[in-house]
Amino acid sequence: MLLNKQTSRRKFLLSSLIALPALGVTIKGLTAAAAAEMIAPSLEGYSPTFFSAAEWAFITAACDRFIPANGRGPGALETNVPVFMDQQLAGDLGSEIYLEGPFDLKAPAELGYQIPYTPQEIYRNGIKAVDAWCKQTHRDTFAALDAATQNDVLKKLQASEVNFAEFGEEVLKAKAFFNEALALAKQGYLADPIYGGNKGMKAWIAIGFPGARASYLEWVAQHNVKYPLGPVSLNGDRG
Amino acid sequence: MANITNDEVDVVVVGLGWTGSLMSIELAQAGLKVRALERGEDRNNADFAYPKPADQYAYGVRNKIMVTPKDGALTVRHNMHSTALPTRKWGAFVPGTGVGGSGLHWTGVLIRPTPTDIKLKTYADQAYKPGILQEDMRIGDFPFTWEEMEPYLDKFDKICGLSGNTGNLRGEIQEGGDPFEGPRSNPYPLPALKDTLNCSMFAEAARKLGYHPFPNPSANVSQAWTNPYGNQIAPCNYCGYCSKYPCLNYSKASPQTAVMDALKRMDNFDYRVNANVLKVELHPDGKTARGVTYADADGNIVFQPAKIVVLAGFQFVNVRLMLLSGIGKPYDPITETGVVGRNYAYLSNGGTTLFFKDKHFNPFATAGATGQMFNDVSPGNYDGPSLGFIGGAKIHSSQATGTPIGTALPKGTPDWGQGWKEGMQDWYGHSMKISISTGCMSYRGHYVDLDPTYKDPWGQPLLRITFDWKENELKLQQYLRTIVNNIAQELSPDSYSESFLSMDSHWDITKYVSTHNVGGAVMGESPETSALNRYLQSWDVHNVFVPGGNAFPQNFQANPTALIGAITLFSAQAIKEQYLKNPGPLVQA
Numbered sequence: 068m069l070l071n072k073q074t075s076r077r078k079f080l081l082s083s084l085i086a087l088p089a090l091g092v093t094i095k096g097l098t099a100a101a102a103a104e105m106i107a108p109s110l111e112g113y114s115p116t117f118f119s120a121a122e123w124a125f126i127t128a129a130c131d132r133f134i135p136a137n138g139r140g141p142g143a144l145e146t147n148v149p150v151f152m153d154q155q156l157a158g159d160l161g162s163e164i165y166l167e168g169p170f171d172l173k174a175p176a177e178l179g180y181q182i183p184y185t186p187q188e189i190y191r192n193g194i195k196a197v198d199a200w201c202k203q204t205h206r207d208t209f210a211a212l213d214a215a216t217q218n219d220v221l222k223k224l225q226a227s228e229v230n231f232a233e234f235g236e237e238v239l240k241a242k243a244f245f246n247e248a249l250a251l252a253k254q255g256y257l258a259d260p261i262y263g264g265n266k267g268m269k270a271w272i273a274i275g276f277p278g279a280r281a282s283y284l285e286w287v288a289q290h291n292v293k294y295p296l297g298p299v300s301l302n303g304d305r306g
Numbered sequence: 307m308a309n310i311t312n313d314e315v316d317v318v319v320v321g322l323g324w325t326g327s328l329m330s331i332e333l334a335q336a337g338l339k340v341r342a343l344e345r346g347e348d349r350n351n352a353d354f355a356y357p358k359p360a361d362q363y364a365y366g367v368r369n370k371i372m373v374t375p376k377d378g379a380l381t382v383r384h385n386m387h388s389t390a391l392p393t394r395k396w397g398a399f400v401p402g403t404g405v406g407g408s409g410l411h412w413t414g415v416l417i418r419p420t421p422t423d424i425k426l427k428t429y430a431d432q433a434y435k436p437g438i439l440q441e442d443m444r445i446g447d448f449p450f451t452w453e454e455m456e457p458y459l460d461k462f463d464k465i466c467g468l469s470g471n472t473g474n475l476r477g478e479i480q481e482g483g484d485p486f487e488g489p490r491s492n493p494y495p496l497p498a499l500k501d502t503l504n505c506s507m508f509a510e511a512a513r514k515l516g517y518h519p520f521p522n523p524s525a526n527v528s529q530a531w532t533n534p535y536g537n538q539i540a541p542c543n544y545c546g547y548c549s550k551y552p553c554l555n556y557s558k559a560s561p562q563t564a565v566m567d568a569l570k571r572m573d574n575f576d577y578r579v580n581a582n583v584l585k586v587e588l589h590p591d592g593k594t595a596r597g598v599t600y601a602d603a604d605g606n607i608v609f610q611p612a613k614i615v616v617l618a619g620f621q622f623v624n625v626r627l628m629l630l631s632g633i634g635k636p637y638d639p640i641t642e643t644g645v646v647g648r649n650y651a652y653l654s655n656g657g658t659t660l661f662f663k664d665k666h667f668n669p670f671a672t673a674g675a676t677g678q679m680f681n682d683v684s685p686g687n688y689d690g691p692s693l694g695f696i697g698g699a700k701i702h703s704s705q706a707t708g709t710p711i712g713t714a715l716p717k718g719t720p721d722w723g724q725g726w727k728e729g730m731q732d733w734y735g736h737s738m739k740i741s742i743s744t745g746c747m748s749y750r751g752h753y754v755d756l757d758p759t760y761k762d763p764w765g766q767p768l769l770r771i772t773f774d775w776k777e778n779e780l781k782l783q784q785y786l787r788t789i790v791n792n793i794a795q796e797l798s799p800d801s802y803s804e805s806f807l808s809m810d811s812h813w814d815i816t817k818y819v820s821t822h823n824v825g826g827a828v829m830g831e832s833p834e835t836s837a838l839n840r841y842l843q844s845w846d847v848h849n850v851f852v853p854g855g856n857a858f859p860q861n862f863q864a865n866p867t868a869l870i871g872a873i874t875l876f877s878a879q880a881i882k883e884q885y886l887k888n889p890g891p892l893v894q895a
């Protein structure tokens with residue numbers, strides 16, 4: 068599924084690149100990654116496969132708070148992190164989990180994941196519960212709140228100060244939902260762009276990670292010297 | 307009931323990872339017809355050509371080439387009185403699947419235990435006053451001498467092209483190596499890997515404090531190597547994708563690079579993939595096995611007749627298959643009778659991360675085994691008897707991968723928002739870690755058996771682990787913490803953050819430690835306390851051999867695979883030289 072999407076997106080990118088000069092856009096002086104990034108589908112133009120419109124509004128808003136645009140370095144929206152999340156959830160994420168019952172929802176934290184949900188159910192149910200809480204508390208959905216209030220809501224989720232059970236969600240704890248979403252957002256920010264996030268390898272460029280170069284024989288013994296080259300991606304793009 | 311029966315073979319090998327591939331080639335070289343059954347996919351070096359493995363999300367996060375918990379889960383509980391729950395996602399350990407097994411994506415630190423580790427019980431009885439160690443501790447000696455096993459350790463070093471500094475050559479201590487290692491008959495096959503910045507800093511500070519650091523012994527080879535099977539392993543290019551990743555450069559000794567090429571050329575060897583072995587079938591008298599039953603990819607149940615059965619499916623798989631097949635008496639911790647399941651042990655880790663604003667560690671430029679370690683805190687080499695605990699640790703600064711997902715940030719850095727984003731930019735590549743990996747004793751109440759509730763997709767009960775941290779292991783952690791933090795202070799970082807077990811910690815299955823699970827079907831001198839004899843032969847069913855970490859009576863501080871490889875080769879030799887001539891128990895009970 069993901070594979071098909073990738074091939075078609077790749078084809079789209081390639082054919083667009085070829086078409087660029089014809090459109091009067093010059094790619095001279097641009098790295099391939101910068102050129103690819105220029106014509107990569109924008110977040111606004113992306114129609115999610117897994118998320119509904121309401122869920123998509125939540126996810127893009129939450130990503131914007133998890134990794135905001137302000138300050139140094141690219142944010143989650145600029146790097147298409149929500150696209151990554153959507154593609155993972157539309158794909159096989161979670162198919163590896165052992166989900167046979169019985170389930171002990173009161174299990175000690177050291178015994179790890181013990182709920183009867185796939186990640187897909189975590190997002191569906193978690194977003195519903197958060198939006199219900201936001202409507203009750205702030206009279207609007209999460210996505211419609213201002214940034215300061217959104218941060219406040221996320222802090223409450225992280226501290227499990229929002230009781231999902233009051234909104235019909237008996238299984239999932241606010242904190243578990245928060246952790247799941249934050250972890251996936253960070254993964255999307257830092258994973259190879261082939262998965263839809265880290266657009267233009269911008270996160271890698273910002274932190275100084277060379278991506279898939281994977282050959283450092285002549286570098287390993289040069290101690291305390293900043294590595295001079297930018298990243299490459301699995302697709303062979305250079306940043 | 308099987309609906310297909312295969313042609314009979316001399317030897318069926320269950321699992322084609324490290325132990326399975328070694329057993330296969332050794333027994334095929336003796337002219338036997340050998341067939342390996344592997345539950346996962348076929349995997350060749352070419353499947354992992356550049357740039358495929360350079361993908362943290364697929365291999366490091368999603369465990370693309372590991373068995374899924376769905377197919378391979380276990381259940382876990384902290385004590386006999388609680389209900390075990392399944393490992394629904396992997397955390398503390400991540401077992402492999404497919405040709406190569408965990409050997410395809412291991413880190414490649416190939417270090418031997420010490421002669422004292424091999425005879426730990428004897429050492430404890432001599433060095434510790436009665437009553438010092440916990441009453442329920444059940445440690446044992448390995449049933450062989452250092453001198454007997456050394457040639458096999460040596461052979462496995464050569465199979466892997468072990469790279470590092472020799473510490474003890476036939477009793478002579480060598481500069482730059484581990485002075486605490488047991489005498490080796492030959493120097494390391496290849497020189498050590500190049501040090502990264504963290505290695506040099508750690509080694510210098512450790513030396514200053516009186517310790518004896520040496521480069522991590524590495525099966526990621528430093529120079530081109532042709533091994534005794536004629537396989538070629540290429541010099542490591544420090545690609546930075548190693549632990550959990552298949553090698554993109556033919557540089558990591560694995561079943562693929564070190565064994566399979568030669569093995570596949572042998573006409574008397576073949577293998578089936580997607581063949582999940584469900585059970586060893588015994589003859590009606592229960593004294594010998596007649597073959598194994600497996601499920602193939604099309605849902606067939608296939609019977610594979612064989613004269614010899616080798617269980618090589620990894621520690622807990624081997625114990626589980628013995629329990630499912632009725633090989634040996636299951637262990638009962640209450641009466642302390644039975645042997646299959648006893649002496650399960652694991653290991654603990656911990657460490658301190660040091661942050662340096664002005665230093666560039668380039669953590670992505672590294673081999674899996676890259677690091678320096680010292681062995682000063684190993685049994686017999688520090689004052690355990692007066693401190694009141696036993697066991698040891700490797701204290702090391704390693705740099706297994708430099709991939710960015712999961713980067714550690716200084717204390718106080720927010721875990722999301724602008725602070726996290728900028729923290730990543732400020733600190734990625736500006737930290738190093740000083741770590742411990744410890745041994746772990748075995749105890750009366752730590753064991754494995756079949757879970758009463760949870761089943762796998764083939765309807766068979768999962769293996770249940772009963773395990774938790776004991777006072778001995780927790781005290782050892784506290785002691786190591788002081789040593790690590792002294793070294794950290796010597797290095798004067800801008801800040802540091804530590805993670806060690808505290809005295810009230812319980813075993814946490816959510817955070818990766820290592821896939822070094824041991825025990826459950828241990829080797830020993832007596833069928834009363836061990837499932838296997840010194841040749842890894844079942845005491846009860848003499849044509850079943852069970853190589854793997856399952857044979858360890860407790861865990862030592864060294865990584866396990868050097869000894870796992872050696873006991874496998876030792877067992878293969880005994881099959882070739884003794885068992886074939888006269889099939890029957892190789893040791894009289």
Ligand SMILES: Cc1cc2nc3c(=O)[nH]c(=O)nc-3n(C[C@H](O)[C@H](O)[C@H](O)COP(=O)(O)OP(=O)(O)OC[C@H]3O[C@@H](n4cnc5c(N)ncnc54)[C@H](O)[C@@H]3O)c2cc1C
Nearest residue numbers: 321323324325345403407408413414415583619821865867
């Ligand atoms: C990420 C990682 C890093 C590691 N790093 C190190 C290290 O640096 N140093 C070290 O010493 N050790 C390390 N190890 C441990 C090392 O990989 C193992 O000790 C070693 O591979 C054990 O060999 P084995 O043959 O017992 O198991 P494996 O190599 O795992 O092989 C077992 C095989 O059996 C197959 N199998 C299982 N069940 C069945 C069944 N029912 N039917 C058919 N086939 C089956 C599996 O699919 C697998 O292919 C590491 C492990 C991991 C996972």
